Amino acid sequence: MSRLQGDREGDGARALVLAPGWVVGLESHRLNNHIAANLHYLVLGRQASEIGRVHAEMSSRKRAGKTDWFEHSGASRFFVAKGPELTLKDELYFGGSPRLLEPDLRVCFRDRPAGRSLDIPANEAMLAWFGRLLPLLRRSVSIEEVRAVCDEDQWSFVEQLEAEGLLEVVPLERPRPRTGYRVRLLGHAGLSLETPKARVLFDPMFIVRTREDVNLLHELDRPIDAVVLSHPHWDHFNFDTLVHIPRETRMIVPRLVNPSSLENVDMAPLLRELGFSRVETLAWWESTEVADVRITATPFHGEQSGPDAPQDWMTYHVRAGDRSFFGAVDSCHTTHHSMDTVMRDVRSRLGPVDILFSPYSGFHYPIALFTRRPFYLGPGMEQYSGGPDDAARWTSILGAKVLVPYAGFVWNKGDYQRPSDANHRGTLEQLRAIVKAHPLGPLVVLEPEKDAFEWSGPGGELLVPSSSQAKEARR
Known part of the structure; x- marks a missing residue:
């Protein structure tokens, strides 16, 4: 018998979560x-x-x-x-708009270590219900709150999931109040900004299908007020993460001012189809506020499609508590535009920044089959994202106090040691050598999740993380 059937007293002190090893995502x-x-x-x-x-x-x-x-x-x-x-x-x-609701769409429970799975066909009603249920499977949410979104049949299904070991009952853990200001690298290009009044996530990717060691869904145990998504590539617009985010969360995405296309995907209607009710769009240089956080969408150049197919993707400038940081995401340059110009405009319009989060892997990719750039039937590679030299140059242009490498598919310290190859032509060691040779820095290498930049508020000192990784690179 399910423990949910046998003991309903005191549910307010218990929570219901995915059992260890299990993840849930959308598949089609x-x-x-x-x-x-x-x-x-x-x-x-x-x-x-x-x-x-x-x-x-x-x-x-x-x-x-x-x-x-x-x-x-x-x-x-x-x-x-x-x-x-x-x-x-x-x-x-340029034809067509993507849809999530297709005949083969399903909600998939996966036991990654054991290779077991449970696939549930997802029509519109089922997708809406899972949109209410999945964000509540958190240690900070009581079982009573989970039960409140279920009718009798749905609650019976939840009880079956628990009885079969897909869900487990754990003690309720309410999150502690927010104090001060802190920004952390969560992994890859994911950032978390916490202030006394808000928590904002940037490009969160908490599940990686090819890596069983990556599961950051516990980051959602603490409330979030907004999510910023820079562009529609899977490692930034990540459905395996999005299905777990409360649907009333503010979702901030680029506004399309150019025609939609295979590259210039409009994320806003997809988010609404997924059930998000507060989707906001920003054009370049427009700003929005989330409590005491000000977010400005800035231009994105890189990962190009071609001059006749512009992309309305965004990088971002963020100010909170009189400190600021800039997220360059996967940007670099195209045949017609350079991020150097954007960096100069950012400094001119918004002032120097405290922290630059910059790509550094110098990712190269075969000239893409589906782009609008003419391509040839033969080998060819082009740079898609910034490398070590770009990161160092942008630090100087922005007048950044600190340079932080990110967007390198890093979730632990060992991931930083990836050697250069045909695709990833930049490494952390190359970046470190450039920074040491020039009056830049400090270069701060963050251990994902654990390290945080902190400050007390306006006028407060920016405290640099003191972990061994960060200390190694500080100057």
């Missing part, structure tokens, strides 16, 4: 390939697989010296060819 062909492959599945769905198959056949025939490589492969259904250059047709690149 569209979403799974958005995470495993690329952003374009979010819009094209299964058609993206067909385009990829045709492209592979086309490339193979061309490498074999076939002169009919374009016509024979059927590429004319999807591409326009001008000599050796190819672009995806306009009706594909």
